Amino acid sequence: MEFGIFIQGYVPGPKAHETEAEHAALLHEAALVECADRNGWKYVWVSEHHALAEYSHISASDVFMGYLARATERIHLGSGIFNLSPRVNHPVRNAERVAMLDHLTNGRFEFGTGRGAGSHEIATFNIHDANSTKSEWDEVVREIPRMWAQKDYTFQGQHFAMDTPHNVLPKPYRKGHPAIWVACGNPATFGKAGALGIGSLGFNFSPIHDMKPLIDAYKEGIAGCDEPLGEFVNDNVMITNAVVCMEDRDHAREIVTRHGRGYLYSLVCLYHDTFPKPAGAPTWPEPPVAMPADAIDWAIDAGYLLCGTPDEVCEQIAKGHAKVGVDQLVFGMPTDSVSQDEVTECLESFGKGVIPEFDKDPVHSTTRYRENARPKFPMFNNPPPKIDTIMS
Numbered sequence: 001m002e003f004g005i006f007i008q009g010y011v012p013g014p015k016a017h018e019t020e021a022e023h024a025a026l027l028h029e030a031a032l033v034e035c036a037d038r039n040g041w042k043y044v045w046v047s048e049h050h051a052l053a054e055y056s057h058i059s060a061s062d063v064f065m066g067y068l069a070r071a072t073e074r075i076h077l078g079s080g081i082f083n084l085s086p087r088v089n090h091p092v093r094n095a096e097r098v099a100m101l102d103h104l105t106n107g108r109f110e111f112g113t114g115r116g117a118g119s120h121e122i123a124t125f126n127i128h129d130a131n132s133t134k135s136e137w138d139e140v141v142r143e144i145p146r147m148w149a150q151k152d153y154t155f156q157g158q159h160f161a162m163d164t165p166h167n168v169l170p171k172p173y174r175k176g177h178p179a180i181w182v183a184c185g186n187p188a189t190f191g192k193a194g195a196l197g198i199g200s201l202g203f204n205f206s207p208i209h210d211m212k213p214l215i216d217a218y219k220e221g222i223a224g225c226d227e228p229l230g231e232f233v234n235d236n237v238m239i240t241n242a243v244v245c246m247e248d249r250d251h252a253r254e255i256v257t258r259h260g261r262g263y264l265y266s267l268v269c270l271y272h273d274t275f276p277k278p279a280g281a282p283t284w285p286e287p288p289v290a291m292p293a294d295a296i297d298w299a300i301d302a303g304y305l306l307c308g309t310p311d312e313v314c315e316q317i318a319k320g321h322a323k324v325g326v327d328q329l330v331f332g333m334p335t336d337s338v339s340q341d342e343v344t345e346c347l348e349s350f351g352k353g354v355i356p357e358f359d360k361d362p363v364h365s366t367t368r369y370r371e372n373a374r375p376k377f378p379m380f381n382n383p384p385p386k387i388d389t390i391m392s
Helices: 011-017 019-038 061-071 091-104 119-125 130-150 187-196 208-223 251-255 261-271 295-304 312-317 338-353 365-370
Strands: 004-007 043-046 076-079 111-112 153-156 161-166 180-183 199-200 235-247 304-307 328-333
Touching: 004 019, 011 019, 019 061, 019 338, 043 061, 043 111, 043 328, 061 076, 061 091, 091 111, 091 130, 111 130, 111 199, 130 153, 130 180, 180 187, 187 199, 187 208, 199 208, 208 235, 235 251, 235 312, 235 338, 251 295, 251 304, 295 304, 304 312, 312 338
Parallel strands: 004 043, 004 328, 043 076, 076 111, 111 180, 180 199, 199 235, 235 304, 235 328
Antiparallel strands: 153 161
């Protein structure tokens, strides 16, 4: 099992409308990625959201990852996600920025794809029917690998077209291309991801025990994948969860019960209106429900939370995530009512005391999968013209 974090430019409360606070929040999250890189975490997923005040202020995630590429050495940088709707991001622009990030990260970029967070976000681009983006994703995701491979790319589709042959540049760095992923929320999408041979991004808010049928659907799909969408199979299920891992058990449990914890979840329920919402879940501006101390063990046992010392968190992962078959476990670092020093301690404690117990391979799984890349498309659709080069 591999581990990662995700960041999104979370700026809660009135400070979301203060430019200095917004600036500080973005730099704070960049510092968390640098800390994760130093402490053995393999992945960071960077959100792309639009007009979701407080919840996420990272709209240009490719710019953010370009900044991170120079500040980190080993951690893989993933788009969580790039929206593939041509009405949001033109397919050529997505192909270009993926390949550019592949170069600037020295092959450390992960291509996470999706269709947007909910009705409010996609309405930013005058999209008012969420179902309309399904066929857009299906069309675009199959064309981007062809853009990377061919030097005279053309296409006539339902949602976009390129009439005149063009060489979309740059091409990905070295062999193959970045691993492809898709955000998944239901069994059908998990199964579809597996059948396409791409990774599944489970940005979920369900207890881990409820995720087993979805993971099983993915694994069944990928077992039958004879023709992957890209040049190789990326057999990976990423699942999100919450963690508070501290050297002192009482400190970890005290953090979980602080006033204000859970505010982020109330924003999730507001913006992610395509996700199933549990009965009684608070939706902004309803105040979050504080967790009483006597409910912590219940939350841990139910699979909603990892909490405690590194040894305790190891035991919790072994009982839950390891048993249901998670390939990559990812956390949004606790930021509600938590200091930067405490978040840093959580990253360091987990990195030193938990990751080595589960991740024995120093090489990223997606790096190993990419080594198996095989070309799928001819370099040219038509015979290239004979031109005498003027350059050696």
